[in-house]
Structures are given as structure tokens and as C-alpha cells.
Amino acid sequence: xxxxxxxxxxxxxxxxxxxxxxxxxxxxxxxxxxxxxxxxxxxxxxxxxxxxxxxxxxxxxxxxxxxxxxxxxxxxxxxxxxxxxxxxxxxxxxxxxxxxxxxxxxxxxxxxxxxxxxxxxxxxxxxxxxxxxxxxxxxxxxxxxxxxxxxxxxxxxxxxxxxxxx
Amino acid sequence: xxxxxxxxxxxxxxxxxxxxxxxxxxxxxxxxxxxxxxxxxxxxxxxxxxxxxxxxxxxxxxxxxxxxxxxxxxxxxxxxxxxxxxxxxxxxxxxxxxxxxxxxxxxxxxxxxxxxxxxxxxxxxxxxxxxxxxxxxxxxxxxxxxxxxxxxxxxxxxxxxxxxxx
Amino acid sequence: xxxxxxxxxxxxxxxxxxxxxxxxxxxxxxxxxxxxxxxxxxxxxxxxxxxxxxxxxxxxxxxxxxxxxxxxxxxxxxxxxxxxxxxxxxxxxxxxxxxxxxxxxxxxxxxxxxxxxxxxxxxxxxxxxxxxxxxxxxxxxxxxxxxxxxxxxxxxxxxxxxxxxx
Amino acid sequence: xxxxxxxxxxxxxxxxxxxxxxxxxxxxxxxxxxxxxxxxxxxxxxxxxxxxxxxxxxxxxxxxxxxxxxxxxxxxxxxxxxxxxxxxxxxxxxxxxxxxxxxxxxxxxxxxxxxxxxxxxxxxxxxxxxxxxxxxxxxxxxxxxxxxxxxxxxxxxxxxxxxxxx
Amino acid sequence: xxxxxxxxxxxxxxxxxxxxxxxxxxxxxxxxxxxxxxxxxxxxxxxxxxxxxxxxxxxxxxxxxxxxxxxxxxxxxxxxxxxxxxxxxxxxxxxxxxxxxxxxxxxxxxxxxxxxxxxxxxxxxxxxxxxxxxxxxxxxxxxxxxxxxxxxxxxxxxxxxxxxxx
Amino acid sequence: xxxxxxxxxxxxxxxxxxxxxxxxxxxxxxxxxxxxxxxxxxxxxxxxxxxxxxxxxxxxxxxxxxxxxxxxxxxxxxxxxxxxxxxxxxxxxxxxxxxxxxxxxxxxxxxxxxxxxxxxxxxxxxxxxxxxxxxxxxxxxxxxxxxxxxxxxxxxxxxxxxxxxx
Numbered sequence: 001x002x003x004x005x006x007x008x009x010x011x012x013x014x015x016x017x018x019x020x021x022x023x024x025x026x027x028x029x030x031x032x033x034x035x036x037x038x039x040x041x042x043x044x045x046x047x048x049x050x051x052x053x054x055x056x057x058x059x060x061x062x063x064x065x066x067x068x069x070x071x072x073x074x075x076x077x078x079x080x081x082x083x084x085x086x087x088x089x090x091x092x093x094x095x096x097x098x099x100x101x102x103x104x105x106x107x108x109x110x111x112x113x114x115x116x117x118x119x120x121x122x123x124x125x126x127x128x129x130x131x132x133x134x135x136x137x138x139x140x141x142x143x144x145x146x147x148x149x150x151x152x153x154x155x156x157x158x159x160x161x162x163x164x165x166x
Numbered sequence: 167x168x169x170x171x172x173x174x175x176x177x178x179x180x181x182x183x184x185x186x187x188x189x190x191x192x193x194x195x196x197x198x199x200x201x202x203x204x205x206x207x208x209x210x211x212x213x214x215x216x217x218x219x220x221x222x223x224x225x226x227x228x229x230x231x232x233x234x235x236x237x238x239x240x241x242x243x244x245x246x247x248x249x250x251x252x253x254x255x256x257x258x259x260x261x262x263x264x265x266x267x268x269x270x271x272x273x274x275x276x277x278x279x280x281x282x283x284x285x286x287x288x289x290x291x292x293x294x295x296x297x298x299x300x301x302x303x304x305x306x307x308x309x310x311x312x313x314x315x316x317x318x319x320x321x322x323x324x325x326x327x328x329x330x331x332x
Numbered sequence: 333x334x335x336x337x338x339x340x341x342x343x344x345x346x347x348x349x350x351x352x353x354x355x356x357x358x359x360x361x362x363x364x365x366x367x368x369x370x371x372x373x374x375x376x377x378x379x380x381x382x383x384x385x386x387x388x389x390x391x392x393x394x395x396x397x398x399x400x401x402x403x404x405x406x407x408x409x410x411x412x413x414x415x416x417x418x419x420x421x422x423x424x425x426x427x428x429x430x431x432x433x434x435x436x437x438x439x440x441x442x443x444x445x446x447x448x449x450x451x452x453x454x455x456x457x458x459x460x461x462x463x464x465x466x467x468x469x470x471x472x473x474x475x476x477x478x479x480x481x482x483x484x485x486x487x488x489x490x491x492x493x494x495x496x497x498x
Numbered sequence: 499x500x501x502x503x504x505x506x507x508x509x510x511x512x513x514x515x516x517x518x519x520x521x522x523x524x525x526x527x528x529x530x531x532x533x534x535x536x537x538x539x540x541x542x543x544x545x546x547x548x549x550x551x552x553x554x555x556x557x558x559x560x561x562x563x564x565x566x567x568x569x570x571x572x573x574x575x576x577x578x579x580x581x582x583x584x585x586x587x588x589x590x591x592x593x594x595x596x597x598x599x600x601x602x603x604x605x606x607x608x609x610x611x612x613x614x615x616x617x618x619x620x621x622x623x624x625x626x627x628x629x630x631x632x633x634x635x636x637x638x639x640x641x642x643x644x645x646x647x648x649x650x651x652x653x654x655x656x657x658x659x660x661x662x663x664x
Numbered sequence: 665x666x667x668x669x670x671x672x673x674x675x676x677x678x679x680x681x682x683x684x685x686x687x688x689x690x691x692x693x694x695x696x697x698x699x700x701x702x703x704x705x706x707x708x709x710x711x712x713x714x715x716x717x718x719x720x721x722x723x724x725x726x727x728x729x730x731x732x733x734x735x736x737x738x739x740x741x742x743x744x745x746x747x748x749x750x751x752x753x754x755x756x757x758x759x760x761x762x763x764x765x766x767x768x769x770x771x772x773x774x775x776x777x778x779x780x781x782x783x784x785x786x787x788x789x790x791x792x793x794x795x796x797x798x799x800x801x802x803x804x805x806x807x808x809x810x811x812x813x814x815x816x817x818x819x820x821x822x823x824x825x826x827x828x829x830x
Numbered sequence: 831x832x833x834x835x836x837x838x839x840x841x842x843x844x845x846x847x848x849x850x851x852x853x854x855x856x857x858x859x860x861x862x863x864x865x866x867x868x869x870x871x872x873x874x875x876x877x878x879x880x881x882x883x884x885x886x887x888x889x890x891x892x893x894x895x896x897x898x899x900x901x902x903x904x905x906x907x908x909x910x911x912x913x914x915x916x917x918x919x920x921x922x923x924x925x926x927x928x929x930x931x932x933x934x935x936x937x938x939x940x941x942x943x944x945x946x947x948x949x950x951x952x953x954x955x956x957x958x959x960x961x962x963x964x965x966x967x968x969x970x971x972x973x974x975x976x977x978x979x980x981x982x983x984x985x986x987x988x989x990x991x992x993x994x995x996x
Binding site for chain 2: 336357360361417418423433436437440447448449450451452
């Protein structure tokens, strides 16, 4: 049996409990899981890609078979360069579904050998996107339900430093 | 019986006939309704928050139990500060539904005691968002079906003044 | 302030933890809540209407302001006969939304004075319909996550008696 | 590395080109794939379960690692009895999504260790369900785009024999 | 310019104001419109196909270019036999959309030369299906908003005669 | 019979195989089809409106009855000025549907005489939007499945010139 390598791509700005949930579930499917952190300068992330990689690494250090890497460029080229043929995506809500489907069908035309598989986030983490979490943290609300204590501290620190620099 | 206070939050840039419809329906549910106008500087509204509050006040002055207030910060904190436990939202279309659901479930995690309830806009007002109305007004189309004559005049004035200042 | 009476209609075949959750939330909105159990002979319910009413009564006996009643005929006529102008419905998933919307807009045309309001079920109860629960119980699976111990016993008894009578 | 066993459950009444597509894609994910054919007497299938199993076996005989089996009872119990922890489902359209999600979340509550993963059907096979195909075949239309020549012959034969027996 | 012939297929059990709205809009698109009434014995319609044809004929007699015909068998074969290449369908709600899309894509594979075009029902007629209307009429509710006075009388008569025959 | 003129509006930044597919299908419906290219400065298109018009003209030069024109301002005013009463839109996915519906119902209130009709894109072109195609081209991926060779060359050239000017 060949070793199965999966890629779980995203911006992870920052990593949420929902993301961690998908990483754990993904390990059922593959022998090695690469969390691929998109540089994504167009989206103007809150955290730099190095910060995002470090935050994820801290959360997943207990999983021997998970690796975290930054990437830019075309996802399909990255996946093939890693000798992977499985892309893992989490689905939270219906509107995700259409976007993800469109993306996956487009990717399939580019690289027919790579399969995108969808897994479901734990339902009580389901509706909360990174965007909402950042909005709540910016307004000084409590994001402890949505991210780990460590990520929560980082969010606080980031918004405090931004306030000062204004 | 305790007095029921409801909060109807939004950007209201500007208030539409659909919004007025929800305000009227909301009065079936609560004894006092606070229309909470989000400052929302990130969205770069067309009208300043003071203008938006004034426009709504004019439309609802006939309802004794409706109050209009600007707010910023976290909605849930605002709602609790008003001794309210009911947030009212209008649903127009399916895509509203998912966004609203995501928002409401997130809010519930932050403040479990506050309930978000959804009411349906009158069907002939249903599909028209403030964004579309502004686009039509900007192109000098007639928005009389979607807003009251008073709001329509304000939109005209606003776009005329913007044209001059260019 | 007038007393607000709400009607929560359904088939409740049988009552689920999700239904109980909506009943509790509904009490935030109204001073008296009538759980209206549709006779629904067309749907061939598993439990007779008297059984369904009794099961709900047992679950809600701790709430002084909840009443359980069977009803048949047109919902809007029933609501008006109860001097209510608020119908409460729970939303679980997107596909509910469209059906509920269609129903509510139709009802509004028949009785413009009655408002249908939607509340969200607790997310971990969200996806489970009575139909799924019955299917699991029929195949002798454990439905303890979805219904109370008392309802679970009734489901077991019902399917055992059906097996014998075959 | 442990051997990964996947279960692809369905009624397969009859197997379509879309189903075959998912079976092939599923083999990317697992080392052994069990096509589990639901007896489903409640749905009154056109073909008996033995016929359906035989039709699938014929289509997949070239794949060494695919097995076809009838099953009844609770899917999750069947999956665990096969030492599998992966259920594979194909998604064709949005409305599938909600039903599948509801099913998968319900199943997760029953058996938290089993993951349901979703794969996308090839887009030109996407919208065609077994129900539509049977309707077209019954009206003597050409179903050659949707099923293999062998299944097409079986459908013709079945409807011819039903006509005679009337 | 060739004469454009359109087919508007449906069960029309009975014809609603929404259907009439689509017929009128369809005349913008085609020179001749055939309302094709599906026999549909599987759905067990309330009205016999002859009754349904007669009810539609009465509603559209003012339109010279509309013809009403019963049909059974495969829609695409019927359309081609009428020298038409345009099928018109009304969309009311999102869930229609998926079903209609699936149907239309299936039909396109069978007859690539026939186009299915979708038109929107007038918004205040939008959510009301024949199924809901029959349910309301059966429970003796007022269906005057949804059907013409003539159809309303027929519904009353039908349900009265069914009651007697029980 | 009057000549039917249709308008197919869009940004076309750039024209895709899916757009060309809709243009061809649109010719079944109308005697003359105007492809109306929105100037859309707010969206900051990649190609100038003159470039977009030229690219489309090249793709449709074989169709005698297709004309390409830039337009700005209100779509409905443009349509009426062309003596057209038919707007043609392609639907790719569910989320298109809601946006398009909202737009079309808004437009209907402004110009009740103009009908918006929806046609379905060929399914294997379905999920690919101009936005995705540009993203792939920018990352130097192959867009040959989604656009014609000529458009592909233009995309390459455009991104090369942008790189240089940085």
C-alpha cells in the first residue's frame, strides 16, 4: 500500500477550533497531512504567513504525521510537487459548498489526478469563520469558544499593537 | 408581564420600504423596538450615521414605541446594555439566511440569553437591498418603488453633491 | 401591555430535543405558548395524536405557560381562534427555510395580521428530523442523543408492538 | 500503515455512470472499497437487491479492490462490522448536500469514529439521478448517456416484462 | 424569420395565477405558445386531464397564440413533434431551481437542440404552489389570492363532491 | 412577426467558453443579439472596455446576428433604447441564481415590459467564472479549458506586461 499524503490548504488567519477539528479528521484519511498556508497577500491577512504557520505548528505539535508549510502560486502545482493526490477541505455551511465545488471542479480540469474530498466540521464549531472571529476580537469580545487560549492571546496582542500604532 | 424590548440592528444606508415593513412587524413581537444603526466605518456608508438616524426617525415618528440609536462595538454587548434579549432580523432571500444564521449562532455563543428572531419582509419588497437601490440612484434611475419620497430626495441630493465635488 | 400568545405548530411524531429547545426559546417571545399538534392523518404518523399530545405534555409540564392541544383544519383559523398573532417555527437547515418561507408567505396572504417568526434550533440538535429518528429507532439504533429517555422508551415500545402485530 | 477500508452505500437502482465515477475516485482514498447495496424495501426499488448487486459486480469486475455486498439495518453498524471508518458519498447537486449533511451529522452522533467524506461526481454526469433515468427508460427514451450499455439493456428488459404482466 | 414555437409543460392541477403570469410573459419570447398538460397518472392529480385542459383554455381564451394540449410520454419527444425548440419554465423559489436545472440538463442530453429557458413568476404570486392551494381549499380556506374565481369555484365543487362520495 | 432583439449584458473580463455557449443558445431565442459590455469602472476590470469588446467581436464574428457594444448607466434604459424587451442571462450555479433573481426582480420593477430570461451554461463549462480564470492565469496556470486560444494569449500578454510594469 502506498503512503497517502493529503494537503489541507487555507489562509488560517488565524487557525480556529474548526480547522483543528478538520486536521484531526483528515488523519483518518491520510498517512501524512500537510497543512498548506496560503501566503494570500491579496486578502491582506491580519497575521503574516510566518505567524500563521507558527500558530498552527503549536496547535498540531502532538500529531506526528502533520506538517505545516507556507505556499503560494497555484494550489494544484503545489499538491503535485508534494506527491499528493488528495486535497482536504472542510465544509461548514451551504454557501461554502458552492464556492468549494466551483474551486474543486476548476482544479479537477487542471489536474484530473488530484481528488478534492470534503469533510464536515463538528457541528458546534460549524458556523464560525475566521472573519467573524477577527471582527469579534477587534471589538474586544470573547473569542474563547472559537479558538484555543493560545490563539486568543495572539489575537489580543495583535489588535492591541495595531491600536497603538494608529 | 415584563416589558419586551427588541433591537433591530442594521446599517440602514439608507432605510428602505423593506426595513420599514420589518419595523412595523417587529412591533407585534415587542413592547419597545430600538432601531440600532451601526456606525460601520469599514463599509464606507454613503450617508453619515447622523444622517441615517435622522432619516429613520422621520419614517418612524408615528410609532410611539420605536426609538432610533447609533451604536458601534459588539452587537451583543449593546443589546444587553439595553436590557433587551430579542434581536430582530428581516430575511429577504436564501443567501441572507446563511449569513444571518452564521451571525446569530455566533452571537448565541457569546450571549446565550439573547434570542435572534427572523421575520419575513413583504414579498414585493423582498429582493431589493440598499446596495442595489444606491446603484440605481447613482445611475439616475427611479428608486420610488423601493424607498419613501423623502429618502429618494436625500439620495438624489447626496449623489448630486458628490458629482459636484469631483 | 397585552398578553402575547404564540402558537408553535407541528406534527411532533415524536417530540425531539430540538422541539423542546424551540419551546424554551419561544417562551422568551410570548407570555403563553400553545404547542399545536397537527392531527395530520395524510402523513400517517407513527403515534396517534393523543399519544403525541401526552408525550409533549410530559416534557413541558415544568413550564407553567405552555399548553398542548391537538388541532386540525387550517392553521391560520386555529391561530386566530386562540387570539394569537404569532406563529413560531424552528429552522434547522436551509431546505427547511424555503418550505417554511413558502408556507409563511401563503399564510400571510390568508391572515395578514398573523406574523410567523423563525427561531434557530441549538446547533448540536440542528440536523436531526423526526423522520431520521424514527428510521434509526426502527432499525434498533440508539436515539438517546435526539430524544429524551421517556420518548426513547415510547419509540422502542411502539416498534416492538408493530413487529409483533406483523 | 493500516489498510483503509471504505464503504460506499446506496440503493443503486440501477447503478449509473455517476456511481461508477465515484467508485473509481473512491479508490484514490481507500485500499478496499465495499459497495454496500441497501435492500431498501420501503422505497420499492425497480430491481431486486440481488439484481442490483449483480449489475454493479459486472461494472466493477475490473477493480480488484472493490467488493459488492447487500446490507440492511443501520448503516453505522454495518460499517463498524466491516472494520471500516470511512463512508464515501458522491455529491451531485446542492440539494444532495443538505440531505447528505443531515444524514452524516446524525451518523456521527451514533458512531463518532466513522468519518463521512464527500467526493464530486464528474460534472457531465452530475445532475442525473437514478429516479430520472428510470422515468426516461419507462417512457422508452434513450438512457445511453447515463448508464452503461449493459444496464440499459436490463432497464429495457425490466420495463418490457412489467408491461406484459399488466 | 422563422416562427418561434414554445412549449410550457406542467401538471396544472389546477392552473394558478402564477401559471397565467408565466403564460403571459412567455408570449414575449415566442410567436406561439403550447401549454402542455401532463397526464401524470403517477401523481394522482385532483382534476382529470380533460378538466385541467378545460380550465386552462378558459383562462387563456383571450390569447390568440396560446394553445392547450394534453400530453404523455417523454417531454422532449413531444416538443420535437411540435417543431418547437424552446421549453419555458417558471421559477418561483430556490428549490425549484435545482429540480428544474437537473431536469433541463437531463433533457439537453436527450435533445441537444431544445433549449429550456426560465422566467420569473411575479413576486407576489411567487411562493404559492398548486399543492399548497389544494391543501388550503381542502380545509375550506380562501384561495382567491392564488387562483381566478372560476378555478376557485371548481376547487370548491371538487372537494364538495369528494366529501359526499366518502 | 416582429423582430426579437435580445440583450446579453456582462462585464466579460474576459469572455469565457461559457459566455460563448450562452451567446449561441441565445440565438435560438432572438433574431438579433446584442452583447452589452459593461464599462464597470468600479470593479476595476483587468481589460479595458475596448479590449473586451474586441475580444468578443473576434469570437462571434461568425454569427451575423450578434452585435457587441459597450454600455454604461442603467441596464434597463440601455435595453429600452435598443428597442429590446428581452435580457438574457446565463446561470451557472445556485449562488448565481439568487443574485440574478434579485437583479431581475429589481429591474422588472423599473421596466415592467422587459423580461429577463435565464439559460443554462453547458455543464462542463458551468463552474468556471472569469474571476477564477484570471486567478489561474495570474499564477501562470493553464486556462485552455476555460477560454479560447486567442483569449488565452491575451491573458498571458496582459499579465506579462503587468509584471514588467511593477
